[in-house]
Amino acid sequence: xxxxxxxxxxxxxxxxxxxxxxxxxxxxxxxxxxxxxxxxxxxxxxxxxxxxxxxxxxxxxxxxxxxxxxxxxxxxxxxxxxxxxxxxxxxxxxxxxxxxxxxxxxxxxxxxxxxxxxxxxxxxxxxxxxxxxxxxxxxxxxxxxxxxxxxxxxxxxxxxxxxxxxx
Numbered sequence: 001x002x003x004x005x006x007x008x009x010x011x012x013x014x015x016x017x018x019x020x021x022x023x024x025x026x027x028x029x030x031x032x033x034x035x036x037x038x039x040x041x042x043x044x045x046x047x048x049x050x051x052x053x054x055x056x057x058x059x060x061x062x063x064x065x066x067x068x069x070x071x072x073x074x075x076x077x078x079x080x081x082x083x084x085x086x087x088x089x090x091x092x093x094x095x096x097x098x099x100x101x102x103x104x105x106x107x108x109x110x111x112x113x114x115x116x117x118x119x120x121x122x123x124x125x126x127x128x129x130x131x132x133x134x135x136x137x138x139x140x141x142x143x144x145x146x147x148x149x150x151x152x153x154x155x156x157x158x159x160x161x162x163x164x165x166x167x
Contacts, residue, residue, distance in 0.1 A: 089145040
């Protein structure tokens with residue numbers, strides 16, 4: 001069903017992009033006589049319930065008519081959601097959306113770094129800050145990175161963020 005998900009993702013990306021969201025993934029699973037189509041979307045600033053409802057209506061319209069309906073025969077249940085906090089940070093846009101968030105990074109050499117994302121100066125690197133100071137990490141050296149859950153997260157406005165080398 002992975003191939004079906006990729007075909008549906010390709011068909012949904014541009015129309016849902018017009019609503020201001022990035023389609024992160026489309027997963028299709030068989031559940032009895034139906035399919036469950038799970039569409040994960042994200043945008044800068046996050047998604048709210050109104051946006052999820054708009055995306056859901058638009059995705060449903062697209063999946064009900066050819067060419068996408070031809071890829072998804074029979075009844076389906078559509079779920080539209082945003083990524084959870086356990087989603088790995090794999091793209092530069094994921095890192096930009098995680099500014100000020102605490103992350104745990106496992107590097108290719110097996111070491112682990114925990115720090116707050118202070119900037120994403122380019123597509124190839126990220127800057128983390130922790131008690132040891134600022135550390136620029138090439139994304140190619142990152143094996144896995146996830147946002148840490150913080151119950152008492154500092155107010156983002158109180159955190160000093162460097163953007164393009166300026167405070």
